Amino acid sequence: MGVSMAAEAEDVSGPILVFDPATGDVISQDRAGEPWYPASLTKLMTAFVIFKKLRNGSMTLEQKLTISELAHSQPASHTGIAAGKEVTVDWALQALLVYSANDMATVLAEGADGSVENFAREMNATAQAMGLDATHFSNPNGLYDPRHISSARDIGMIAASLINQFPEYAHYYSQPTVALGKRQLNNHNALIRTMPDAVGMKTGFICPSGYNLVGSVVRNGKQVVSVVLGAHSGARRDKASKALLDDAFNELGKPGHVPLASIPDLAYGSIVPADMTTTVCKQKQPVTPVNAHHLEGWGVSFGTYDTATKADMALRGRLISPSGIDAGGTPGIIALPSNGGFTAMLWALDQPRAQDLCGKYKAEQAPCDVMTDVMLLQMAAAAQPEIVPAADQVGEGEGADSADMKPPAPDKAAGKTKRVRKKLN
Numbered sequence: 001m002g003v004s005m006a007a008e009a010e011d012v013s014g015p016i017l018v019f020d021p022a023t024g025d026v027i028s029q030d031r032a033g034e035p036w037y038p039a040s041l042t043k044l045m046t047a048f049v050i051f052k053k054l055r056n057g058s059m060t061l062e063q064k065l066t067i068s069e070l071a072h073s074q075p076a077s078h079t080g081i082a083a084g085k086e087v088t089v090d091w092a093l094q095a096l097l098v099y100s101a102n103d104m105a106t107v108l109a110e111g112a113d114g115s116v117e118n119f120a121r122e123m124n125a126t127a128q129a130m131g132l133d134a135t136h137f138s139n140p141n142g143l144y145d146p147r148h149i150s151s152a153r154d155i156g157m158i159a160a161s162l163i164n165q166f167p168e169y170a171h172y173y174s175q176p177t178v179a180l181g182k183r184q185l186n187n188h189n190a191l192i193r194t195m196p197d198a199v200g201m202k203t204g205f206i207c208p209s210g211y212n213l214v215g216s217v218v219r220n221g222k223q224v225v226s227v228v229l230g231a232h233s234g235a236r237r238d239k240a241s242k243a244l245l246d247d248a249f250n251e252l253g254k255p256g257h258v259p260l261a262s263i264p265d266l267a268y269g270s271i272v273p274a275d276m277t278t279t280v281c282k283q284k285q286p287v288t289p290v291n292a293h294h295l296e297g298w299g300v301s302f303g304t305y306d307t308a309t310k311a312d313m314a315l316r317g318r319l320i321s322p323s324g325i326d327a328g329g330t331p332g333i334i335a336l337p338s339n340g341g342f343t344a345m346l347w348a349l350d351q352p353r354a355q356d357l358c359g360k361y362k363a364e365q366a367p368c369d370v371m372t373d374v375m376l377l378q379m380a381a382a383a384q385p386e387i388v389p390a391a392d393q394v395g396e397g398e399g400a401d402s403a404d405m406k407p408p409a410p411d412k413a414a415g416k417t418k419r420v421r422k423k424l425n
Helices: 003-011 039-056 089-098 102-113 116-129 152-165 234-248 308-319 351-363 373-382 410-414 417-424
Strands: 016-019 026-030 064-066 086-088 177-180 183-186 198-206 210-219 222-231 298-305 330-335 342-349 369-371
Touching: 003 234, 016 152, 016 234, 026 234, 039 089, 039 102, 039 116, 039 152, 039 198, 039 210, 064 102, 086 089, 089 102, 089 177, 089 183, 102 116, 152 210, 152 222, 198 234, 210 234, 222 234, 298 308, 298 351, 298 373, 308 330, 308 342, 342 351, 351 369
Parallel strands: none
Antiparallel strands: 016 026, 016 222, 064 086, 177 183, 198 210, 210 222, 298 342, 298 369, 330 342
8 A cells, every 4th residue: 555545545435456557557456356236437437338338339429318217217416307308419418527417327228228237238248358357237337236236346347448548539528518508517527627637537425335536637748547435525535546646647657566457356245335324324224124025036044133234235145146146036125024024035036046046045155044935925014014214315427425415406407408518518
């Protein structure tokens, strides 16, 4: 760990990394192969997949994409443009990478591959081809899913690939605002406002991940990139990133640096990613049990625990194991009646899938029980009536804690999309 990394360690709970994207030389790193929740850093891979399609001609910047109901329903950050309206690929990319718009991530995914599920499969195939052994994507925006993981090493590899393979799109990361009607949506990356030589790249935040940032600076013709995961606040991630980037230029060109690609990723399931909810979202309940009324199909149980937190830890570990990472189904923690504890479960499976999956888990020495459809129906019947909770006031997407979050009136903004894009070009 370098001097700056040690100095900023108290502000960052997760892995950190700084490297030269031109040579791949790692200037400094700590736990760079450890799994973490990437949050909106995911959008770097979303952009990478779209850039590849722009290059091969299967998409164009001027192509119009229709906003679906699914896209419109995505939580903050989002543009708020109404379902049925159209945006161009170019404008969607700006909103994606400047404002971290979750709705535009879905719009791009559906426009590229027809569905979020298909796009996630392409993201994972791309990650596998790049040798990103700690990475698995469940969606194009980085909203929380226990199987949506990466590492600082893998995120650095994505950032380096974007810089080296698609320099013509570098402006998307450093753009300070994106116009939506009369409103200017600010870039969440404060470094582009506080460091004159900063050139991007992307912020990320969900409660489990803490505050993440990929920062990049070009100075005297040399570029360095930092990856900070799990900072305790937006200000602390900016401070840590700035210190890493400034310090890195003193180390460029010195011997003894290892290549970024040589850092080993930890195997799926070897470590459960930390959950920073109690640190960065203190008003939010760390684990919200699912009412058993929602159970359906066949399932797999991973045991019963005296607290929801212990059950959640077990579930997250099972889901990122080699057997669970692509298992499908619906995961969750079920509160048993009469204060009987909490069970970690995966349901909405068919019979062959549930039986096969539990067999694989047992081969991994991971205890499990197959839950038949009859058993799940019995659990649902025994459940207490569901009480719909009050709306959660703690945001889960990047910028959800920002004063710049109020979107414009959807229809008014959407009606000006064409004019806005022309202005930005």
